[in-house]
Amino acid sequence: MASSSVINSKVWKGIWRAEASPKCKSFAWRAYMEELPVKTFLLEKGVIEDKLCPCCGEGEEDTTHALLACEEVKRIWFVALDLKVESLSAATKCSLSQWIEECVSTLDKKEMGMVCAIMWAIWHRRNALVFTEKKLDYAHVIAKARSMFVPVEWQPPSHPNVKANFAAAVRDNVGTGMGVIFRNSLGSTIASGTSLLAQECFESQIAETLCMSWAIEQSGELGLSDVIFETDCQRLYRKWNQESSSSSSAYTTYFESLVEDCKFMIEGTGSSLALVRPSANKVAQCLATLAFDYGERGWIEEVPQEASLYLQADDNAIADIVAAHQ
Structure with missing residues (x-):
């Protein structure tokens, strides 16, 4: 079995080779390393007293729930950027870190870029709700993700476009x-x-x-x-x-x-x-x-x-x- 340092190195390279903005890739790495200020983390630090997800109000908000398992974000994964996330229900039974490891192993640079951008946009939506009490609709979140994942060089369209x-x-x-x-x-x-x-x-x-x-x-x-x-x-x-x-x-x-x-x-x-x-x-x-x-x-x-x-x-x-x- 590969050591955690070897896995971390592989994930690091997979994320930073992804076709996404540095902001999105940095966020994806922080999420993988469980460094996001989710409510379960803040509760352990004594900063807050409530660990329920601010979006759905049901599950405990850890990193996996916030970015993958929350019912409020599942739809985003299905429709955003034409990315097909197979068996999402099964995927959410593992941790977000494990899921990112799987993404790095199976997705190309463009698809991995999509993953990074979507995660960043989902977190942006969560923060908008927490700090401004503004609930952004799915289309806004998807547009936000797309704005962070755009071609740097001109690419020809697929035929017959x-x-x-x-x-x-x-x-x-x-x-x-x-x-x-x-x-x-x-x-x-x-x-x-x-x-x-x-x-x-x-x-x-x-x-x-x-x-x-x-x-x-x-x-x-x-x-x-x-x-x-x-x-x-x-x-x-x-x-x-x-x-x-x-x-x-x-x-x-x-x-x-x-x-x-x-x-x-x-x-x-x-x-x-x-x-x-x-x-x-x-x-x-x-x-x-x-x-x-x-x-x-x-x-x-x-x-x-x-x-x-x-x-x-x-x-x-x-x-x-x-x-x-x-």
Whole structure:
């Protein structure tokens, strides 16, 4: 049987190789080492007098219950990030540390990153309830986890999907530049384009949403469906997921109305919105800046010369990923 130090070393490496933010990986390690200030721990220290879970009010809140076994969080594990947690009921009979060891042994870096992000978001939800008495819904927790697990480099979509990376740039007293690039599962450019809203300046999240609306229109003109629209605007992405979970169609702000319009535009097309880090959206960002020079313009199967270096950088990153898996 492997010693605890060997197991700890394996888990440490598995967590820190995961594709997640350092904040999420650090949290996962603390959870594995039973270092979280759960109520059973605080009770032993004499800090509190009650050890019941603040979320469900039934079980004793130890680390396993807080992040895995609580009825309030089980649903999150089933639906978050498309991660299939097999036999969750059976899994919760072991400790969280044992479960993390199993995850490290069976999941790849991307899936392990999902685990770290979900655990961090579940704990964030718990703390919001404890310290602010605010109960976050499941969609908010999932969006929070997704915001912490986003690609650092551009990756091609799976066939037959198309990716449309879009971005907006705002210059005071000048206007709003918009850029979009469509690429297929081979990473090949289908089309790219720029647009300029002269003398129209908006807050960043409104500009990004207007850009998405324009990008959706462009996808329709190209006859594309199953498009994954990618943005690096976290405010847009969070609002998109919040609106998706809302049972009410009412909205109160211009930003919210724009999001609703975009959702209506892609309804029934098989398209979706995904979040990426700015480093995975460089081509679109470049096109948005170029819009101040080019105005309304489009390119088929190519990008303007000024954006070619960013496109080549994405191609090189794809080649490195392929080489690493050979």
